[in-house]
Amino acid sequence: MEFQIIWFILWGILWAVYFMADGLDFGVGILHNFLGRNEDEKAVIRRTIGPVWDGNEVWLITAGGATFAAFPITYALMFSYLYSALLIILFALIIRGVAIEFRAKGTGTVWQMGWDLGIFIGSLIPALLFGVAFGNIFQGLPMDAQGYHGTLFSLLNLYGLLTGVLFVLLFLVHGSLWIAIKTEGSLCDRAAKLANTTWFLLLITAVTFLVYTRFATNLYTNYVSNMILMIVPVLAVLSLIGIKIFASKGSILNAFFASCITVVMVTFTGIIGLYPNLIPSSIDPQYSLTIFNSSSSPYTLKIMTVVAAIFVPVVIVYQIWTYRVFRQKVTTADILKEKESY
Amino acid sequence: MDVLALSRLQFAVTAAFHFIFVPLTLGLSILVAYMETKYVRTSDELYLKMTKFWGKLFLINFALGVVTGITMEFQFGMNWAEYSKYVGDIFGAPLAIEATVAFFLESTFIGLWIFGWNKVSKKVHAISIWLVAIATNLSALWILLANGWMQKPVGYVLRNGRAEMVDFMAMVTNPYGWFKFFHTVLSGYVVAAYFVMGISSYHLLKKKNLEFFKHSFKMATLFGFISSLLVFATGDFHAIEVARTQPTKFAAMESHWETQQAAPYHLLAFPDTANERNLIQGVSIPKGLSILAFHNGNTEVKGLKDFPKEERPPVLLTFLSFRGMVMLGMLFMLLPFIGWILSRKGNLESHTLFLRIMLYALPLPYIAAQIGWIVAEVGRQPWIVYGLLKTSDAVSKSISTGQVMASLLGFTLLYGFLAIIDIYLLTKYAKKGPDDDLSNIVRSSGTQEE
Numbered sequence: 001m002e003f004q005i006i007w008f009i010l011w012g013i014l015w016a017v018y019f020m021a022d023g024l025d026f027g028v029g030i031l032h033n034f035l036g037r038n039e040d041e042k043a044v045i046r047r048t049i050g051p052v053w054d055g056n057e058v059w060l061i062t063a064g065g066a067t068f069a070a071f072p073i074t075y076a077l078m079f080s081y082l083y084s085a086l087l088i089i090l091f092a093l094i095i096r097g098v099a100i101e102f103r104a105k106g107t108g109t110v111w112q113m114g115w116d117l118g119i120f121i122g123s124l125i126p127a128l129l130f131g132v133a134f135g136n137i138f139q140g141l142p143m144d145a146q147g148y149h150g151t152l153f154s155l156l157n158l159y160g161l162l163t164g165v166l167f168v169l170l171f172l173v174h175g176s177l178w179i180a181i182k183t184e185g186s187l188c189d190r191a192a193k194l195a196n197t198t199w200f201l202l203l204i205t206a207v208t209f210l211v212y213t214r215f216a217t218n219l220y221t222n223y224v225s226n227m228i229l230m231i232v233p234v235l236a237v238l239s240l241i242g243i244k245i246f247a248s249k250g251s252i253l254n255a256f257f258a259s260c261i262t263v264v265m266v267t268f269t270g271i272i273g274l275y276p277n278l279i280p281s282s283i284d285p286q287y288s289l290t291i292f293n294s295s296s297s298p299y300t301l302k303i304m305t306v307v308a309a310i311f312v313p314v315v316i317v318y319q320i321w322t323y324r325v326f327r328q329k330v331t332t333a334d335i336l337k338e339k340e341s342y
Numbered sequence: 343m344d345v346l347a348l349s350r351l352q353f354a355v356t357a358a359f360h361f362i363f364v365p366l367t368l369g370l371s372i373l374v375a376y377m378e379t380k381y382v383r384t385s386d387e388l389y390l391k392m393t394k395f396w397g398k399l400f401l402i403n404f405a406l407g408v409v410t411g412i413t414m415e416f417q418f419g420m421n422w423a424e425y426s427k428y429v430g431d432i433f434g435a436p437l438a439i440e441a442t443v444a445f446f447l448e449s450t451f452i453g454l455w456i457f458g459w460n461k462v463s464k465k466v467h468a469i470s471i472w473l474v475a476i477a478t479n480l481s482a483l484w485i486l487l488a489n490g491w492m493q494k495p496v497g498y499v500l501r502n503g504r505a506e507m508v509d510f511m512a513m514v515t516n517p518y519g520w521f522k523f524f525h526t527v528l529s530g531y532v533v534a535a536y537f538v539m540g541i542s543s544y545h546l547l548k549k550k551n552l553e554f555f556k557h558s559f560k561m562a563t564l565f566g567f568i569s570s571l572l573v574f575a576t577g578d579f580h581a582i583e584v585a586r587t588q589p590t591k592f593a594a595m596e597s598h599w600e601t602q603q604a605a606p607y608h609l610l611a612f613p614d615t616a617n618e619r620n621l622i623q624g625v626s627i628p629k630g631l632s633i634l635a636f637h638n639g640n641t642e643v644k645g646l647k648d649f650p651k652e653e654r655p656p657v658l659l660t661f662l663s664f665r666g667m668v669m670l671g672m673l674f675m676l677l678p679f680i681g682w683i684l685s686r687k688g689n690l691e692s693h694t695l696f697l698r699i700m701l702y703a704l705p706l707p708y709i710a711a712q713i714g715w716i717v718a719e720v721g722r723q724p725w726i727v728y729g730l731l732k733t734s735d736a737v738s739k740s741i742s743t744g745q746v747m748a749s750l751l752g753f754t755l756l757y758g759f760l761a762i763i764d765i766y767l768l769t770k771y772a773k774k775g776p777d778d779d780l781s782n783i784v785r786s787s788g789t790q791e792e
Contacts, residue, residue, distance in 0.1 A: 090416050
């Protein structure tokens, strides 16, 4: 297989794992202030992602770094064309990071409310804007030999916003299932209930998205010419339904695994549809950035393949291990015990 | 200002701000890991307390290092798209490897370390902070190999209108990158040593927790002394590499205008860029500059006048930054040595003048690290990749002045805010001794703390 294709798949995997991992942090971050009824509950909610969010975020850094190394022209043009949108995502991620880390290091209403707002905004904005960005990439960006002809506001078109809402709802279901797994009692019940209700909104949005995609993008062309690929969107739909089936039976852990698969399959549904483009041009396909016209040299791709083949599995192993270390439910007693540790 | 000037200013601001946090992370991670290892080995509660006290300060700093680091990766594409297109084939690789090999390790195990006290064994817990320390330093290696490539491009050919990698090992073994790595991480150890000595001095001056802070201080003196010696030594070798590969930078560092055999070193000098000479120049050591440049007193050192004006870096800033860094570097060896002698006698707390000096010396290694980067990056101008690509050709074509002005303003406000929070939290937790029970303070104010 050509190295460009290997890296296209790897590129997809990095984004899919990023959305699966940090997506739960986004969901938890958006819900933190609303599901947590008092300081104790909020502390428990933050603690469910406390040990893992930072490692989850690195999938983004790696996805970005991999884009740079494997498809430098796409990296350069995507980041400079989407300058303002990425800047807002960046600021939001910075605020989220310090808010999670510093919220508990001070006292007083202003301090707490300020960082609570930071956690909320810092989780909602990237969730929404990553969706908007991918929605626009699916449609293609208005670019030609002269460069980019869009603005920050032209990104906020109907299909872009719909994809943004889809991401937010997906992460909300994902995050509330995570909270339900990691907590007990009334908080757990409320989180599970929320996942159940939000799921309906997600379903409506997902169906609308799938239909609208037919008209707004060329994503389905690859599926028409290669029916076997249909397995990916079919799995996305099945796992989406699976979430509801498991959740209403009360097996939250399975519902969460189903939502993991949903996030991954939704991401891949889009990415397979893009192939061989990384960013299509909405003006003329000849200006599209493809994995062939924007990639690094075969030598660089080979080196990077070796690095990825060795280290990505290692990363996955130790990250799963840390998830296992923190597999127990978080209780208020934990928070008190850890308070003495620090 | 145009897009180029604004983008340069933005990169300078964001990189300098990021590098407030990086050096302390590099050094303090090792010190904290060492403290915890001592605890695991001896079961002495003092070391546990040290781990937790210094670890808390470490974590505040670490969080800011992480979030300001994301900016750096985004910016290459956002503001320097032409650069990224031109060199991405070779420059992107070390960045991607850094994320995969080092950043994951660091970010995953810091989570385990923070929340794992009651979840894993003492040993595994200590190993996790060692992994963080190793990963941070490994991360610095890959980033500095990338930067080393910008200073001295190796292992590439110009093909398809860009620089393409043909020899990965040449980049990985680039001597310029390795000198930079050792010099930079060791300077981070000096920052950490002065940080620990400075805060310990504060408490020793207050005569509080004497045993705890005398112990911390002593540990830092040795770490600081050895590191500062090595910073100086690696700096010396690094300078030879600069003289050999970047003659314009070296000449600007020394404000050296005329090409000369057996060039003298002027202890007193001040550049007059407009007239291409030194305003003052005196107290000279014969052959000094040649020795510094090539460890050989008779060699020729190229002067700035040998190069066209448009290929020279800003002389005054490069020169002053270099002089300042070297002078501070000499001081850095002296102070921990005195501290170590005084610590051995056991009555450190009675040397109040010295302790006061150490308290106020805390920011000095930070300043040295910043001006050291000014030497490295300003001294490389007008090149973004030395001899290969000019900074003015590297900036993104599709962004507007308004966009960059807005982002620069945004960064200034956001980073200003983060700086305030950082200083507030560090001061708050540094002033609290290791025995002050935080939960008491918290409980009395009726709120809760994790």
